[in-house]
Amino acid sequence: MKFTIAVLPGDGIGPEITQQSVKVLKAIAERFEHEFKFEEALVGAAAMDLFETPLPDSTLKICKNSDAVLFGAIGDPKYDNDPSAKVRPEQGLLKLRKELGLFANIRPVKAYDKLINKSPLKAENIQGANMVIFRELTGGIYFGEKSTSEDGKSASDLCTYSVEEIERIAHLAFQAAQKRSKKLTLVDKANVLETSRLWRKTVTSLAKKYEDVTLDFLFIDNAAMQMILNPKQFDVILTENMFGDILSDEASVIGGSIGLLESASIGNKYSMFEPIHGSYPQAKGKGIANPVASILSAAMMLDHFGLTEEAKLVRNAVEISIQLNVCTKDINNDNHYSTEKVGDFLESVISDID
Amino acid sequence: MKFTIAVLPGDGIGPEITQQSVKVLKAIAERFEHEFKFEEALVGAAAMDLFETPLPDSTLKICKNSDAVLFGAIGDPKYDNDPSAKVRPEQGLLKLRKELGLFANIRPVKAYDKLINKSPLKAENIQGANMVIFRELTGGIYFGEKSTSEDGKSASDLCTYSVEEIERIAHLAFQAAQKRSKKLTLVDKANVLETSRLWRKTVTSLAKKYEDVTLDFLFIDNAAMQMILNPKQFDVILTENMFGDILSDEASVIGGSIGLLESASIGNKYSMFEPIHGSYPQAKGKGIANPVASILSAAMMLDHFGLTEEAKLVRNAVEISIQLNVCTKDINNDNHYSTEKVGDFLESVISDID
Ligand SMILES: [Mg+2]
Ligand SMILES: [Mg+2]
Numbered sequence: 001m002k003f004t005i006a007v008l009p010g011d012g013i014g015p016e017i018t019q020q021s022v023k024v025l026k027a028i029a030e031r032f033e034h035e036f037k038f039e040e041a042l043v044g045a046a047a048m049d050l051f052e053t054p055l056p057d058s059t060l061k062i063c064k065n066s067d068a069v070l071f072g073a074i075g076d077p078k079y080d081n082d083p084s085a086k087v088r089p090e091q092g093l094l095k096l097r098k099e100l101g102l103f104a105n106i107r108p109v110k111a112y113d114k115l116i117n118k119s120p121l122k123a124e125n126i127q128g129a130n131m132v133i134f135r136e137l138t139g140g141i142y143f144g145e146k147s148t149s150e151d152g153k154s155a156s157d158l159c160t161y162s163v164e165e166i167e168r169i170a171h172l173a174f175q176a177a178q179k180r181s182k183k184l185t186l187v188d189k190a191n192v193l194e195t196s197r198l199w200r201k202t203v204t205s206l207a208k209k210y211e212d213v214t215l216d217f218l219f220i221d222n223a224a225m226q227m228i229l230n231p232k233q234f235d236v237i238l239t240e241n242m243f244g245d246i247l248s249d250e251a252s253v254i255g256g257s258i259g260l261l262e263s264a265s266i267g268n269k270y271s272m273f274e275p276i277h278g279s280y281p282q283a284k285g286k287g288i289a290n291p292v293a294s295i296l297s298a299a300m301m302l303d304h305f306g307l308t309e310e311a312k313l314v315r316n317a318v319e320i321s322i323q324l325n326v327c328t329k330d331i332n333n334d335n336h337y338s339t340e341k342v343g344d345f346l347e348s349v350i351s352d353i354d
Numbered sequence: 355m356k357f358t359i360a361v362l363p364g365d366g367i368g369p370e371i372t373q374q375s376v377k378v379l380k381a382i383a384e385r386f387e388h389e390f391k392f393e394e395a396l397v398g399a400a401a402m403d404l405f406e407t408p409l410p411d412s413t414l415k416i417c418k419n420s421d422a423v424l425f426g427a428i429g430d431p432k433y434d435n436d437p438s439a440k441v442r443p444e445q446g447l448l449k450l451r452k453e454l455g456l457f458a459n460i461r462p463v464k465a466y467d468k469l470i471n472k473s474p475l476k477a478e479n480i481q482g483a484n485m486v487i488f489r490e491l492t493g494g495i496y497f498g499e500k501s502t503s504e505d506g507k508s509a510s511d512l513c514t515y516s517v518e519e520i521e522r523i524a525h526l527a528f529q530a531a532q533k534r535s536k537k538l539t540l541v542d543k544a545n546v547l548e549t550s551r552l553w554r555k556t557v558t559s560l561a562k563k564y565e566d567v568t569l570d571f572l573f574i575d576n577a578a579m580q581m582i583l584n585p586k587q588f589d590v591i592l593t594e595n596m597f598g599d600i601l602s603d604e605a606s607v608i609g610g611s612i613g614l615l616e617s618a619s620i621g622n623k624y625s626m627f628e629p630i631h632g633s634y635p636q637a638k639g640k641g642i643a644n645p646v647a648s649i650l651s652a653a654m655m656l657d658h659f660g661l662t663e664e665a666k667l668v669r670n671a672v673e674i675s676i677q678l679n680v681c682t683k684d685i686n687n688d689n690h691y692s693t694e695k696v697g698d699f700l701e702s703v704i705s706d707i708d
Contacts, residue, residue, distance in 0.1 A: 154515065193496075253582045
């Protein structure tokens with residue numbers, strides 16, 4: 001089959017990890033006789049340096065003309081800590097999500113048996129933990145109206161949600177729950193926030209269409225605690241944009257490294273695949289960044305293309321690399337492999353395994 | 355000395371834990387020849403049952419006529435899960451904070467050596483962890499304008515902050531940092547939110563007055579992860595209302611039980627002391643609730659009264675009870691003591707110790 005993939009490496013370690021995913025995808029294409037066309041484009045600080053905007057029109061166009069976007073990471077310290085800056089690299093990502101209508105961010109979290117001791121959590125608490133977080137991605141306070149008073153003495157951010165925004169992602173979450181252990185947890189703050197009450201009302205009424213799924217509720221502050229106390233209680237979590245941002249980054253501690261966590265961002269028309277970790281500028285160019293999160297994101301892309309067998313092979317290759325300790329420094333401190341070597345190993349497993 | 359203390363037991367386990375704190379305070383009064391006058395009043399669901407409001411005027415009046423408020427917990431399941439309810443028990447607490455001008459919520463978090471194995475986190479990661487979270491308590495999205503569209507199809511919550519709101523709590527946090535290890539971490543989401551940028555700008559400019567304190571910054575999603583990965587990096591954390599709610603509940607896992615964590619809420623005129631745990635309705639009346647969080651909150655009240663030696667004695671008594679395993683079920687599963695027995699033990703230590 002033929003697919004065009006927009007490749008947006010972005011900033012920091014973005015380019016070096018994305019390169020490994022492209023390597024892996026090329027090995028898949030070769031083995032299964034697909035034709036993947038890669039179209040590279042700038043985003044984030046990398047784009048700002050050249051175009052003064054973190055999302056140039058040319059990049060957006062490439063994304064819209066592709067079957068999927070493979071995204072690296074965004075953010076550069078030279079644009080941080082300047083509260084007066086008008087444009088920020090992160091805006092490129094927010095705008096991209098909005099422009100592509102990527103309303104659902106899907107983040108699987110699991111504890112790898114082999115890495116169970118790498119987690120700051122006790123093994124017995126996380127062994128077998130396996131969940132998927134559905135984070136709403138284009139609404140809520142991150143996208144609401146922002147303002148600063150003329151005298152600069154006060155500021156505001158507006159959080160809004162509509163029934164439609166809630167329903168479209170809730171459907172996806174319910175459907176995912178049906179394919180898993182049929183349990184959906186809505187995380188909100190319905191005892192305080194009006195938008196959370198709309199979430200609770202909308203999701204509760206939608207639940208009637210998914211009678212085989214058990215729906216329960218958790219306030220975000222309690223969820224942040226439960227995620228550590230007993231992560232095994234979760235199967236599918238559904239939540240709004242900011243709560244999902246906080247909760248999924250927190251949940252990353254379960255896997256033992258944020259460098260292992262993939263994500264998919266899905267809309268009605270477009271889709272994007274990216275690691276949940278950031279641009280980690282301190283590690284840039286050092287060859288220590290873990291490419292697995294990006295590579296597993298590429299596996300989600302293959303699934304999205306309907307290439308299930310191919311996706312499975314990528315995941316198997318990752319499992320093998322972890323079993324054999326062919327891992328970067330974050331999970332293999334003693335005898336670690338470089339970013340590139342991990343990519344090479346996965347490429348060769350994919351090419352050669354029976 | 356003479357003090358009038360408003361006692362608001364509230365809902366769920368609120369009454370039974372608060373009773374132990376009163377017991378302890380009476381023992382302190384007796385031993386140090388103080389005169390504590392306790393004025394009890396209804397709040398939360400308990401007040402709604404009788405007055406149809408979670409914060410009756412009579413309760414507010416008692417609070418305003420007291421030197422401090424000792425607060426239990428609020429919330430009852432019979433008022434939960436009803437997104438259409440107009441009045442909620444939690445509103446009583448929000449209104450009380452607002453009416454008393456309690457803008458700073460102060461939450462110490464520490465790992466007790468004796469309980470280090472009770473935490474879901476690995477001992478080596480938390481041993482020695484000791485921080486204080488300063489959470490802004492009367493601003494932000496919890497208090498902002500809320501609205502639902504007429505057709506019920508959309509809702510919004512407004513998050514606002516002013517320089518003044520930020521400065522008054524920031525001063526307290528900087529002063530606390532000066533007395534501790536001189537490190538202050540501001541948690542925000544300044545890469546996305548306008549209010550967060552106002553926080554960062556305001557706190558950065560205030561830092562010039564506290565040159566001995568090192569100020570750093572963390573985004574809330576990263577902070578939620580760092581709290582688990584490496585809690586020892588934190589000393590004083592300063593953050594806005596909702597981020598503080600999430601982060602401090604999450605941080606409670608460090609101590610091994612949420613039943614150990616005290617808090618103080620401070621304003622220019624009034625002050626209130628409460629455990630960070632909720633009303634835990636499932637445990638109501640079973641004698642299993644841990645009274646220590648409430649009792650340590652009472653110790654913070656004593657400190658606030660300037661009764662440092664008295665506060666120290668309460669904390670020592672708690673340390674002794676933990677050493678001797680005179681603890682409720684949450685931290686002593688094998689041979690646990692009831693809520694009342696723990697209170698009795700602490701009372702007797704306070705009365706009898708040399
Ligand atoms: Mg994040
Ligand atoms: Mg809370």
